[in-house]
Amino acid sequence: MATLNINLQFSGGMELLFDNQKSINVQIPSTFSDKAVEKHATNMRDLIAWTAENLVQERPELFLGNDGSVRSGILVLVNDADWELEGELEYEVQDGDEIVFISTLHGG
Amino acid sequence: MESPSIETLTARLSQLEQQNEALRQEVAALRLEQKTYSQHKVDSNANGLDHATLLSEAETPFEKVTKLTNPEIARYGRQLILPGFGIQGQLDLRNCSMLIVGAGGLGAPCALYLGAAGVGRLGIVDHDTVDISNLHRQVIHNEARQGMSKAESAALSVRLINPHCKVVAHDLVLDSSNAQPIINSYDIIIDATDNAATRYLLNDACILGGKPLVSGSALRFDGQLTIYNYRGGPCYRCLFPTPPPAETVTNCSDGGVMGVVPGVIGCLQALEAIKIAAKINESDVPTMTIFSANASTMFRTIKLRKRKPDCIMCGDAPTITKLIDYVRFCGASATDKTPDLFLIPMKERMTVEEYKHIKDENAPHLLLDVREKVQFDICSLPSSLNIPLKDLSKQIDQVKDQLRGQSQLPIYVVCRRGNDSQPAARLLQEQGVTTGEIRDIVGGLDRWADKIDPEFPKY
Numbered sequence: 001m002a003t004l005n006i007n008l009q010f011s012g013g014m015e016l017l018f019d020n021q022k023s024i025n026v027q028i029p030s031t032f033s034d035k036a037v038e039k040h041a042t043n044m045r046d047l048i049a050w051t052a053e054n055l056v057q058e059r060p061e062l063f064l065g066n067d068g069s070v071r072s073g074i075l076v077l078v079n080d081a082d083w084e085l086e087g088e089l090e091y092e093v094q095d096g097d098e099i100v101f102i103s104t105l106h107g108g
Numbered sequence: 109m110e111s112p113s114i115e116t117l118t119a120r121l122s123q124l125e126q127q128n129e130a131l132r133q134e135v136a137a138l139r140l141e142q143k144t145y146s147q148h149k150v151d152s153n154a155n156g157l158d159h160a161t162l163l164s165e166a167e168t169p170f171e172k173v174t175k176l177t178n179p180e181i182a183r184y185g186r187q188l189i190l191p192g193f194g195i196q197g198q199l200d201l202r203n204c205s206m207l208i209v210g211a212g213g214l215g216a217p218c219a220l221y222l223g224a225a226g227v228g229r230l231g232i233v234d235h236d237t238v239d240i241s242n243l244h245r246q247v248i249h250n251e252a253r254q255g256m257s258k259a260e261s262a263a264l265s266v267r268l269i270n271p272h273c274k275v276v277a278h279d280l281v282l283d284s285s286n287a288q289p290i291i292n293s294y295d296i297i298i299d300a301t302d303n304a305a306t307r308y309l310l311n312d313a314c315i316l317g318g319k320p321l322v323s324g325s326a327l328r329f330d331g332q333l334t335i336y337n338y339r340g341g342p343c344y345r346c347l348f349p350t351p352p353p354a355e356t357v358t359n360c361s362d363g364g365v366m367g368v369v370p371g372v373i374g375c376l377q378a379l380e381a382i383k384i385a386a387k388i389n390e391s392d393v394p395t396m397t398i399f400s401a402n403a404s405t406m407f408r409t410i411k412l413r414k415r416k417p418d419c420i421m422c423g424d425a426p427t428i429t430k431l432i433d434y435v436r437f438c439g440a441s442a443t444d445k446t447p448d449l450f451l452i453p454m455k456e457r458m459t460v461e462e463y464k465h466i467k468d469e470n471a472p473h474l475l476l477d478v479r480e481k482v483q484f485d486i487c488s489l490p491s492s493l494n495i496p497l498k499d500l501s502k503q504i505d506q507v508k509d510q511l512r513g514q515s516q517l518p519i520y521v522v523c524r525r526g527n528d529s530q531p532a533a534r535l536l537q538e539q540g541v542t543t544g545e546i547r548d549i550v551g552g553l554d555r556w557a558d559k560i561d562p563e564f565p566k567y
């Protein structure tokens with residue numbers, strides 16, 4: 001099965017959900033298939049679900065929102081750009097991508 | 109008696125002269141501070157500086173100038189000779205007013221640098237008072253000012269550095285009832301607050317008032333910096349339309365913060381505010397700067413989305429047209445104080461006095477401390493077992509091992525403030541680790557230090 005090499009990074013306290021790892025290199029399938037839906041190229045929706053299932057140690061509700069996205073207060077970056085510029089959940093993940101999950105901070 | 113050598117006398121004399129000089133300098137510094145403070149006190153009394161007067165003081169357009177005075181030129185010389193800033197940049201700064209909301213870890217260096225750099229009028233909002241646990245990062249205050257209003261203390265420090273800067277101290281809690289007129293009376297707003305509710309409040313007030321918002325935040329070893337509502341960039345709600353769940357928000361008093369980290373971000377906020385005032389780098393695309401003090405790449409600047417046309421605040425058809433109740437919106441109070449949790453009824457819990465009695469009686473029991481290890485390492489009660497709350501369900505066998513067949517041994521659970529101890533006690537009850545009683549200690553070790561043992565450290 002073809003895979004994609006992705007570098008996941010966590011900052012702003014996000015790393016606490018990932019056993020304090022700030023950077024994790026992962027290999028994920030290059031395609032996913034929904035129930036009854038044909039195979040499609042891996043997108044951010046798949047990556048987020050895969051990350052929650054395979055990497056979040058406990059309390060996935062601190063990572064996941066309720067629409068297949070991340071919870072509010074987390075900003076996602078695709079190769080150093082706001083993921084909104086790339087199509088958010090529909091962005092098709094590319095081999096070698098660097099995906100960052102940042103928890104917004106409120107302290108001062 | 110053996111007479112001392114001339115060398116010994118000379119050395120002693122020079123030592124005393126040095127000490128004398130150090131004392132003279134300290135006296136001079138204290139006199140200056142005393143004078144400025146008492147002058148300001150007189151001013152406040154004479155003007156009766158209540159909120160309304162302060163506001164009118166802030167609302168009065170301050171006198172703008174077309175040229176700098178000679179003392180100003182002497183003071184700002186190193187900036188004046190900077191290509192790309194120069195006399196025009198300095199004049200723009202002099203004719204600009206800025207409001208810093210929060211005189212804490214971010215606001216402290218920000219206020220010092222903006223005041224020193226020559227901002228014409230600087231407002232400082234804070235309702236808190238100076239506490240010794242602030243001073244590792246809030247370097248605008250000092251030990252002698254414990255208990256003084258942070259807004260006043262910050263204003264005093266800026267005046268001591270630069271009497272040319274007109275500083276206005278707003279000693280109040282900013283909320284939807286008072287924010288708009290205050291925001292409207294300044295040109296640039298700096299978000300140096302410590303909680304989500306005030307961040308949304310400032311965002312909305314800045315959209316309604318048409319002001320750029322220089323926003324900074326910091327926690328542990330991390331910091332973030334963004335300018336909202338500026339040159340087609342996003343507002344805070346474009347990025348974060350819904351507030352984060354309250355349980356995912358960590359404040360500095362629970363999460364900790366390296367003092368220099370908000371210092372770095374506060375300095376960058378001052379810099380960005382100066383660049384806006386002096387119209388430098390106006391073509392920049394919207395970005396967020398992320399500072400990670402303990403990562404190999406400390407700074408990362410990322411490109412942000414533009415203003416979202418469907419944003420309910422700054423979009424083409426906004427549905428929010430006046431300030432709302434932000435505490436309710438965020439489900440969290442507008443302070444960085446940790447609220448008390450009430451998960452277990454009081455009568456099923458234990459007071460510090462009751463626990464003291466159990467200790468004095470030498471009644472057999474297991475004391476379980478569920479704080480994080482870094483906190484346990486600072487101080488702990490004798491013979492307590494440390495398992496952090498987040499590890500407790502995984503390490504429940506370790507608790508069982510401790511009971512060593514004494515299946516009726518009571519377990520008492522303690523933490524820092526009596527919040528984490530409640531879910532921990534619940535977990536132990538659900539797991540049925542003992543047939544004896546399981547209770548947690550109300551108010552935790554903080555209350556132990558307050559009520560039972562004044563020698564026990566508080567942090």
Ligand SMILES: [Zn+2]
Nearest residue numbers: 343346419422
């Ligand atoms: Zn917006």
